[in-house]
């Protein structure tokens with residue numbers, strides 16, 4: 001619907017950078033059936049990125065950007081961390097304000113957009129690291145679930161504070177040695193997906209980003225259920241290859257290994273969420 | 287309502303007739319009511335075409351926040367809810383404002399400190415949020431009593447800071463606050479301060495215009511930053527995230543952005559002067575050599591002291607009441623203390639941030655002795671007699 005804002009004034013076309021022209025002409029904007037299979041053929045919404053070479057966060061962002069059903073009608077609220085370095089390269093409305101307040105900012109945006117545009121689709125998606133979502137921002141994250149805010153929250157769990165140089169987070173598995181946990185982490189990994197269920201999320205998924213198609217399916221379900229019903233939560237394993245000592249070509253291997261254990265694919269769908277999913281499927285959008 | 291441009295709208299979403307800010311503030315007939323400061327907040331918000339408000343309980347601001355909730359039930363406010371903490375609330379109102387809403391919230395003391403990281407963020411994001419701050423003491427020890435230490439902390443957050451003396455001021459300042467903060471050339475947050483309890487909980491006579499007229503709705507398309515409502519091209523689409531990089535362009539960008547926020551506050555002067563009828567108010571003998579410089583309730587008490595000094599001691603004095611602290615009315619202040627020999631700065635906190643401000647802005651411009659007294663805190667009152675005694679002691683000694 002808001003695709004028109006991506007259309008370039010013809011008189012200015014000759015001075016526009018090619019990547020902006022490509023967004024209008026060769027992207028999958030304005031097509032809710034878009035998905036990860038388009039990636040090799042169409043213009044992506046991410047223009048380069050500044051993460052470490054081979055960082056699975058970058059792959060996850062590309063899959064998510066390719067899967068959002070209506071990126072031209074979606075706002076992404078981000079937080080401080082490695083992911084925030086990518087946001088200025090993304091051709092979408094994005095917000096970064098503070099570290100850990102992402103679900104609060106998203107709540108304000110969503111409620112006002114519903115008030116200002118009651119008949120229009122305006123999706124709000126939160127995308128932040130594990131430190132932002134589960135440690136410093138846990139209060140705002142859970143409270144937005146309690147309040148049944150119609151937003152999708154995506155956590156990039158790399159089990160560490162990566163951007164500040166590899167400190168233990170609540171999502172670090174027990175026993176792992178990181179900075180600030182020089183004797184190894186003393187308590188269990190926080191079961192954030194379970195907290196999301198207990199706090200009222202209508203759709204919750206836990207997975208690694210080893211399978212792009214699966215990421216697409218989960219993201220679409222999460223966005224549609226949030227649009228029509230209430231909060232949804234997606235917990236993604238995006239290992240920090242730098243901090244766990246892997247090479248740039250080893251991220252996928254690492255994720256596949258975790259697919260079989262602590263990040264085994266897990267999905268929780270309430271009956272009403274299932275109804276939304278079935279309806280959207282019937283429309284050919286899933 | 288904010289989806290329409292002002293010229294196209296005749297009534298706002300609540301069905302109130304839209305009038306110009308000048309009409310609402312200066313021309314509309316007013317009637318006298320007897321009400322508390324908290325009730326004055328409600329009456330101002332009711333006439334301000336407010337889109338959104340988020341609340342959190344803390345004495346003494348809770349009642350004002352409850353009353354905004356009543357306005358939401360009555361259809362005068364579009365979005366209203368209780369947030370999880372002041373940190374969450376100030377981020378929620380930021381989201382509301384980014385999405386194009388005229389937004390107001392309220393807090394006090396520990397709430398202000400809990401929320402603190404948000405205030406420079408508001409300013410840097412250039413959102414014209416209004417915070418009504420009902421000042422109270424901060425921990426420790428716990429106190430719910432009036433004390434304005436927190437205002438000293440807020441001075442350099444990049445927000446405009448206005449200070450209302452009483453319920454009347456508060457009513458007018460809330461309306462003027464939106465008008466000035468939303469000017470495209472300004473577009474920074476405004477913090478409207480009153481002293482907790484002394485103003486929030488005290489009933490006084492105030493003059494207010496009818497409630498079937500209201501300010502023109504906020505037009506977010508005039509904002510200097512793109513509104514986050516998906517109706518304009520994505521403003522944050524930058525090829526290069528230069529602000530996060532370690533290079534000189536990044537440093538210069540961050541620095542110039544901060545200068546620009548301060549420059550925006552400076553650009554508010556002519557508007558604030560107009561809508562507040564001046565950035566200062568003078569009371570007493572204009573030529574007096576004894577001058578009190580104060581804001582809020584301290585100014586009210588100083589006015590009483592001026593009367594007492596004249597009636598009981600035959601001493602001429604005057605009060606310079608500061609209505610704005612950011613922007614700081616330094617030209618007005620310098621002109622108004624031309625004859626001053628003694629400048630007393632009465633204030634409700636232990637550190638004397640107001641005295642520091644006055645000393646700084648008068649340095650090189652006045653030969654008067656600046657006396658940071660009387661100073662009370664933690665809920666203590668400041669009887670006019672105490673101010674008089676301070677003056678007499680000083681004048682006798684010298």
Ligand SMILES: Cc1ncc(C[n+]2csc(CCOP(=O)(O)OP(=O)(O)O)c2C)c(N)n1
Pocket residue numbers: 080081082083099128129130131132133156158160161162163164169
């Ligand atoms: C209030 C505040 N505290 C601390 C920081 C420092 N900080 C910036 S990024 C970051 C780590 C982010 O970790 P996470 O959310 O897991 O994201 P990652 O970098 O691992 O992707 C921290 C601690 C900050 N910016 N603000």
Ligand code: SF4
Pocket residue numbers: 051052055056057082158162163239240241242243
């Ligand atoms: S530090 Fe880790 S999480 Fe951050 S970009 Fe590098 S590999 Fe990715």
Ligand SMILES: [Mg+2]
Pocket residue numbers: 129130131156157158159160161162169
């Ligand atoms: Mg992390």
